[in-house]
Amino acid sequence: MEQVALEAATHDVSLWALFMQAGLVVKLVMLGLIGASVWTWAIVIDKYISFGRARRQFDQFEQVFWSGQSLEELYRTLSERQNTGLGAIFVSAMREWKKSFERGARSPIGLQMRIDRAMDVTLAREAEHLTGRLSSLATIGSAGPFVGLFGTVIGIMTSFQAIAGSKSTNLAVVAPGIAEALLATAIGLVAAIPAVIAYNKFSGDAGKLSARMEGFADEFSAILSRQIDEKLQPRAAAQ
Amino acid sequence: MKGSVVASGILHGLLLAAALVSIGAPASFEVADVEALPVDIIPVESITQTQQGDEKAEMKEKAAPIPTTKPSTVENAENAGDNDVDLKSAPVPITKPxxxxxxxxxxxxxxxxxxxxxxxxxxxxxxxxxxxxxxxxxxxxxxxxxxxxxxxxxxxxxxxxxxxxxxxxxxxxxxxxxxxxxxxxxxxxxxxxxxxxxxxxxxxxxxxxxxxxxxxxxxxxxxxxxxxxxxxxxxxxxxxxxxxxxxxxxxxxxxxxLNKTDAKSTGAKRSTETAALGTKKTTGGSKLSQSEMDALRGQIENNWSVIAGIEGADGVVVRVTMKLDETGDIIGDPQVVASGGSETARRTLEGSALRAIMKSRPFKNLPRDKYDAWSEVVVNFDPSELL
Known part of the structure; x- marks a missing residue:
């Protein structure tokens, strides 16, 4: 440790030099924080793309859905591919509808309930897909500064120990150790600030999208319930 | 997700590389090149105890007053002058017509x-x-x-x-x-x-x-x-x-x-020096300065092993009188007198003081040009400060 401080008095203070001079714990903290930063930005990029795509899909689906196209036709085209968001909810509801009618459902109330359940499950899955990994953004945003501070405290501790060893309070001896320690806090903040901003933005977006999905689910449930009534009434009248 | 992680990693790598290249070491502060101001610590004796030489005479190694004319008549006189009786320079009124x-x-x-x-x-x-x-x-x-x-x-x-x-x-x-x-x-x-x-x-x-x-x-x-x-x-x-x-x-x-008095050299010791204006080096008086005295005391104190727990050692003051030659070595036996405290403490401290003095001889860092001041020197110690 003494060696580090004494070298620090003479060596340069570029970023790389500061990183290399740091102790093992501080180095690990810095590396962990850089990893967290990479992860944060990976999530940010991923969420940005996926949320944008989801919003576009929602718009397209709603356009198609309210275009007056036959639901059967729509189901046929959608069921052939992987669906997310509103499409997935629609497909799950339609699948349950089809199954019930193919086997000749008796009770309209039971059918309604099953369809609602199927839609709820899909809705929950989709919402989870939207908000997934946002929690890690929240964690990095809140814990990043603390981790960086931990690295700083450890770094300053070691540099003070080095001062005690070298028996010199010259600022040139003290300064590099503190600068290197503060680098850890800097990296922590670099990781945490975007994480906090991104978390707030994406959790808001996810809330909006899931509200949209719930709205669609309720609307579709209402439509299906009307359809059930319409289809089951003639049957009941015939009997 | 993989793609975004890779993208993020690449982004970070680029950023770090840019930071390493562009930021680098910050420019060090430019400290104004202030020339160090030399400070000399001058003892006040160099001003208060200056000796006036003969204004008309040349510069010489040693400043000396006007030489006396009469041959020596009084033996063991201490003060230079033409007087028959050895006196310190006393005020003499000017005799006017x-x-x-x-x-x-x-x-x-x-x-x-x-x-x-x-x-x-x-x-x-x-x-x-x-x-x-x-x-x-x-x-x-x-x-x-x-x-x-x-x-x-x-x-x-x-x-x-x-x-x-x-x-x-x-x-x-x-x-x-x-x-x-x-x-x-x-x-x-x-x-x-x-x-x-x-x-x-x-x-x-x-x-x-x-x-x-x-x-x-x-x-x-x-x-x-x-x-x-x-x-x-x-x-x-x-x-x-x-x-x-x-x-x-x-x-x-x-x-x-007004009672005009003329300071004259009224001693009876005849000055054999030729008159000189003064020297280039300042003599600094013929008295040991406080720091020089402390240095001398410190040399003794360093070699002084005070035995802790002597009963009645409070208030004992040890007074050491010794004669030194020009190399700082002791001539004869130094006199060590302790006062205050109990009898046994006094005796113990006298012994330890004497050992310390003998151990620290010859004394170093004494100014040669002030040998007159430390040829016979008296040092006082308070042993309670050493404990």
Whole structure:
């Protein structure tokens, strides 16, 4: 440790030099924080793309859905591919509808309930897909500064120990150790600030999208319930 | 997700690379190149104990006063000088010719006198004339008492004064009065009297004609009265000069009154040095400075192993007197005297002090040029500070 401080008095203070001079714990903290930063930005990029795509899909689906196209036709085209968001909810509801009618459902109330359940499950899955990994953004945003501070405290501790060893309070001896320690806090903040901003933005977006999905689910449930009534009434009248 | 992680990783890598390249080491602060100000710590003795050399002499290694002329007469004298008795340089008053001092004074008084309207002086004059008149009265016995006894009023005095004074005695007294020493400031008084005597010669001749026998008596009596009048005049002079000094400030008088002393080398030890203006190096006096004394004390204290827990060691002060040669080694036996505290503590501390001194000989870092100051040195210790 003494060696580090004494070298620090003479060596340069570029970023790389500061990183290399740091102790093992501080180095690990810095590396962990850089990893967290990479992860944060990976999530940010991923969420940005996926949320944008989801919003576009929602718009397209709603356009198609309210275009007056036959639901059967729509189901046929959608069921052939992987669906997310509103499409997935629609497909799950339609699948349950089809199954019930193919086997000749008796009770309209039971059918309604099953369809609602199927839609709820899909809705929950989709919402989870939207908000997934946002929690890690929240964690990095809140814990990043603390981790960086931990690295700083450890770094300053070691540099003070080095001062005690070298028996010199010259600022040139003290300064590099503190600068290197503060680098850890800097990296922590670099990781945490975007994480906090991104978390707030994406959790808001996810809330909006899931509200949209719930709205669609309720609307579709209402439509299906009307359809059930319409289809089951003639049957009941015939009997 | 993989794609975004890779993208993020690449982004970070690029950013770090850019930071390493562009940020690098920050520019170090430019510290103004201030030239270090050299500071010398000079002992105050270098100013207070400077020695004055001969101004006309050349610079030499050692500053020396003017060489003495007489051969050595007093043995074991300590102070340089031409004196027979060895004295420290004591103040010696300047001996000036006395006539210079006195010559200036009378003129001053003369100028002041006519303007002076002092009551004391008038009274003195009256008294003097009264006495003179009285003496004449005794001798002549012819003059009426009314004339002699003047009222204290100035009018009466003006009438009476001319009559008793213009006797022959006044003329005879003149030659006696003239050679009065110069020290007497009031010389003008006599010409005045002379005038009065010349102006009114009639009563004088009358008296001379009428009573020639008694004239001798009057002469003798007047001689007596003259002596008296001299004394009175002296008194008057002093009174007048006093009043004149009170009124008129004369810088010359003050200067003559000042006790001018001349610092001379009054010792009896003959200086063998040739006169020199001084040296290029400052001597700094011949006294050990506080720091030099502390350094000496520190050398002893470093070698002093004080035994802790001596009973009655409080308040013990150890006084060490030792003679040193020029290498700092001790000559003879150093005297160690402890005072205060208990007997055993004193003895123990004396022993330990002596050991410390012997251990730390020869003493280092003593200024060579002040050897006179530390050739015999007294160091005081408070052992309780060492504990």
């Amino acid at each position: 006395s006539n210079i001092e006195t010559a200036a004074a009378p003129e001053k008084v003369e100028k002041v006198l006519p303007q002076q309207d002092d009551v004391a002086n008038e009274i003195k004059e009256i008294q003097q004339e009264q006495e003179a008149a009285a003496s004449q009265e005794v001798a002549l016995k012819t003059e009426p008492k009314e004339e002699v006894k003047p009222d204290p009023k100035p009018e009466v005095k003006a009438e009476t004064t001319p009559e008793p004074t213009p006797t022959e005695t006044a003329e005879e007294a003149l030659p006696e009065n003239v050679p009065v020493p110069v020290a007497k400031p009031l010389q003008e008084k006599k010409p005045e009297e002379k005038k009065t005597a010349e102006e009114k010669p009639t009563p004088e001749t009358k008296k001379a004609e009428e009573k020639p026998v008694e004239k001798k008596k009057t002469e003798t009596a007047n001689k007596n009265s003259d002596d008296k009048s001299k004394e009175d005049k002296k008194k008057q002079e002093t009174a007048k000069s006093k009043s004149s000094k009170q009124s008129d400030f004369n810088a010359d008088d003050i200067a003559s009154l």
